[in-house]
Each structure stands twice: as structure tokens, then as C-alpha cells.
Amino acid sequence: VSDSPLRVVEVAVEPPYAVRIGPGALARLEPDVERLGLRPVALLSDARVFELHGARLGALASLPVHLAPRGEEGKSFAALEALLEHLASVGADRGACLVTLGGGSLSDLGGLAASLYARGIDVVHAPTTLLAQVDASVGGKTAINLRAAKNLAGTVHQPRTVLADTDTLATLSADELRSGLGEVVKTALVGGESELSLIEERAPALVDGDASALARATAACVRVKARIVAADPLERGRRRELNLGHTFAHAIERAAGYGVIPHGHAVATGVSLALACARELGKLEEPELPERIDALLRALGLSPTWTELAERWDARLEPDRVLDAVALDKKGRASEPSLVLPRGAGRIELDVRPGRDFVAAFLRRQAGATA
Ligand SMILES: NC(=O)c1ccc[n+]([C@@H]2O[C@H](COP(=O)([O-])OP(=O)(O)OC[C@H]3O[C@@H](n4cnc5c(N)ncnc54)[C@H](O)[C@@H]3O)[C@@H](O)[C@H]2O)c1
Ligand SMILES: [Zn+2]
Numbered sequence: 550v551s552d553s554p555l556r557v558v559e560v561a562v563e564p565p566y567a568v569r570i571g572p573g574a575l576a577r578l579e580p581d582v583e584r585l586g587l588r589p590v591a592l593l594s595d596a597r598v599f600e601l602h603g604a605r606l607g608a609l610a611s612l613p614v615h616l617a618p619r620g621e622e623g624k625s626f627a628a629l630e631a632l633l634e635h636l637a638s639v640g641a642d643r644g645a646c647l648v649t650l651g652g653g654s655l656s657d658l659g660g661l662a663a664s665l666y667a668r669g670i671d672v673v674h675a676p677t678t679l680l681a682q683v684d685a686s687v688g689g690k691t692a693i694n695l696r697a698a699k700n701l702a703g704t705v706h707q708p709r710t711v712l713a714d715t716d717t718l719a720t721l722s723a724d725e726l727r728s729g730l731g732e733v734v735k736t737a738l739v740g741g742e743s744e745l746s747l748i749e750e751r752a753p754a755l756v757d758g759d760a761s762a763l764a765r766a767t768a769a770c771v772r773v774k775a776r777i778v779a780a781d782p783l784e785r786g787r788r789r790e791l792n793l794g795h796t797f798a799h800a801i802e803r804a805a806g807y808g809v810i811p812h813g814h815a816v817a818t819g820v821s822l823a824l825a826c827a828r829e830l831g832k833l834e835e836p837e838l839p840e841r842i843d844a845l846l847r848a849l850g851l852s853p854t855w856t857e858l859a860e861r862w863d864a865r866l867e868p869d870r871v872l873d874a875v876a877l878d879k880k881g882r883a884s885e886p887s888l889v890l891p892r893g894a895g896r897i898e899l900d901v902r903p904g905r906d907f908v909a910a911f912l913r914r915q916a917g918a919t920a
Pocket of ligand 2: 816
């Protein structure tokens with residue numbers, strides 16, 4: 550099978566795996582599974598994705614399929630239990646492999662089930678959203694949600710191979726595509742100047758859904774993520790750079806009510822807020838960077854400012870409620886806000902603690918500011 554139109558990024562964890570990106574990548578799933586000696590026994594998808602793209606899996610589409618609830622609803626204990634029972638019902642043993650076909654919610658659920666079933670079976674991901682191709686399907690983080698917080702119950706369980714078929718992105722809505730572009734900007738800013746200018750040059754093509762621009766941008770971002778994950782697979786340190794913009798984004802999503810603002814759209818605003826915050830704290834080494842990123846976000850159809858985001862999604866964003874969510878730790882307890890802030894492109898500072906009062910005043914200013 551010719552690999553020529555596909556971009557390949559290696560993730561150097563143990564065992565290492567490849568992420569293949571580009572049109573028709575799913576045709577490589579069967580030969581890859583064979584080459585790696587994997588034994589696929591079940592397929593996880595949702596009804597919409599399976600109907601739209603199941604056929605791209607070739608013979609693997611006839612594996613016993615388990616359809617989870619779409620989106621975040623699939624990240625529940627009930628869905629996890631049903632999937633584990635499905636694995637048992639098809640007679641999966643320790644050498645079995647689960648195939649996931651869908652967005653980030655499905656790879657999170659499937660990865661978690663694979664890490665638990667028989668104390669760990671193989672999993673391969675076929676991500677079908679831009680967000681999942683750029684971010685969620687790579688790096689091995691798995692999770693379901695608890696009432697206290699999103700992603701609170703999870704493991705790290707690396708996939709054996711990832712096939713990011715850009716042909717599947719054609720059926721995404723414009724808003725779903727842009728949500729992925731929010732993570733693209735975040736990852737490019739973490740990566741550095743060359744990734745950032747690559748995204749800037751291709752912004753019009755990306756927002757148009759141009760397949761070759763998407764494949765190019767996705768490969769650049771996956772390369773950044775792969776480098777960081779290989780250096781810190783368990784997120785003990787620098788992997789937290791990838792949380793850039795996420796403290797504000799998660800707080801905004803929570804304050805608006807989960808499901809109101811799509812994740813990547815909140816991340817876009819979160820990145821812009823992180824830049825503004827870095828500037829106010831005197832940490833910014835590239836004075837023009839906030840305006841540059843805001844212009845890029847706008848070119849990609851995203852909302853850099855608080856007020857634009859709130860209006861666009863008809864969300865009520867009270868600064869004090871966002872502050873409460875910023876000041877919650879992973880376990881849902883009140884704590885001092887810890888921020889991930891950019892000093893410049895490719896230079897990210899972890900665990901910045903400017904104090905609750907500073908963050909409160911900052912958020913009120915942002916909520917009052919107009920574009
Ligand atoms: N594990 C990680 O490292 C990581 C990283 C980032 C995000 N995530 C998680 O990813 C989730 C978000 O993932 P997402 O943005 O991919 O959304 P999603 O998985 O929740 O899917 C959103 C919707 O898109 C539909 N869909 C999927 N592919 C489609 C296609 N090709 N055409 C048409 N419709 C399609 C699905 O049916 C679903 O209804 C969040 O739960 C987030 O926590 C995880
Ligand atoms: Zn994210």
C-alpha cells in the first residue's frame with residue numbers, strides 16, 4: 550500500500566506508534582493492524598459517524614459494533630459499563646483490540662474501556678473530527694465525566710496506531726470544524742513561530758475546510774503534541790503546556806453550562822485571555838503577539854473576546870461565576886488559581902499564581918471590554 554499522500558508522525562512512547570494523517574488514511578487501518586499483530590474484536594462508534602463513515606473501515610466495518618451515545622453523553626459510567634459488557638459479550642480476551650471511530654468523546658471513552666478491560670487491551674483510534682485528529686486521539690489521555698468536573702475519572706492508555714482520515718472532516722458542520730481550529734491555534738502557539746506562521750498563511754483555506762491545508766496543519770500540530778507527550782507522557786511537568794488557554798476555557802464552559810459553548814471555541818477565547826493576562830503581568834516578551842493571535846482567531850471564524858463569545862453562543866457569562874470555576878482545582882475544591890501563560894510563541898510558563906484578587910479584577914475588565 551502506498552503511503553505517499555499521507556503524513557506520518559511517530560509518537561515515541563513505549564511502545565511507539567504512528568499517526569497517519571491525510572485523505573484516505575483509513576485504508577491503512579487493516580494493513581496497520583495486521584503489521585502490528587493486533588487482534589481487533591470490536592468497534593466503538595456512534596450512530597451518526599458509523600452511518601457517515603463506517604464503510605471507510607473496509608472489512609473492519611463488520612466487526613461487532615457498539616454504538617455509544619453521541620458527544621459528551623458518551624462519557625458516562627453508564628456508557629462505559631455498556632461498552633465493557635460489549636467487550637465481554639464478544640469474548641474479548643487480553644490479546645484483543647478495540648477500534649474507535651468518532652470524535653474525541655469516543656476516543657476518550659474507548660481508551661478508558663480498553664485500559665480497564667482485562668487490565669488493559671489494545672486500542673486503535675480512527676478520529677473523525679478535527680479536534681480529535683489534532684488533539685484527543687493522540688497522547689493516550691482517556692476519561693469520562695463526573696458530576697464535580699469533566700474528565701475527572703480517567704487513565705493514560707496510549708493507542709497502538711492512529712489513522713486521521715481527513716476525508717471524514719467533509720461532513721463536519723462549520724462550527725465543529727472551527728472548534729478544532731481553536732485547538733490548532735493553541736497547539737501552534739505552544740509549538741512556536743514556524744507552526745504559527747504555517748497556520749496564519751493557510752487560515753483562509755483552513756476555515757474553508759480545504760483538505761490539504763487541514764492535513765498540513767494537523768500534521769504540524771500532532772508533531773508538536775507528539776514531541777511533548779514523548780517527553781512527559783504522564784503530565785508530570787511540561788505536558789501541561791498543552792493546557793494553554795484551558796483554565797479560562799473550562800471555567801467559561803462550566804459557567805455557561807456544559808454544552809452551550811463548544812470546547813474549541815472556548816479554547817480560542819481562553820488563549821486570547823491568557824495572552825492578555827500575560828501582558829498585564831508583564832510576562833509577554835513579544836508585545837504584538839496578542840493582536841496577532843486575535844487576528845488569526847478572527848480569520849478562522851473564532852471569537853477572541855469575552856463579549857463576542859458570549860453573544861455568539863447566547864451565553865450568560867458572569868465574571869464572578871467564571872472566577873469561581875477558575876479557582877476550582879481538579880477535585881472541585883476552591884484553591885488559588887494556577888495559570889498556564891504564554892511569554893511568546895513556543896515559550897509557555899506553567900503554574901503562574903497571580904492571586905485570586907488579580908484574576909477577579911482581570912476577568913471583570915475582560916467582561917466589560919468591547920471588541
Ligand atoms: N484525551 C485528550 O487528550 C483530549 C483532548 C482534547 C479533547 N478531548 C475530549 O474530546 C471531546 C470533544 O471531542 P470532539 O470535539 O471531537 O466532539 P465529540 O466527540 O463530542 O463529537 C461531537 C459530535 O460530532 C459528531 N461527529 C463526529 N465526527 C463527525 C463527522 N466526521 N461528521 C459529522 N459529524 C461527526 C458526533 O456524532 C458527535 O455528535 C471532549 O469530551 C474533550 O474532553 C480529549
Ligand atoms: Zn482542549
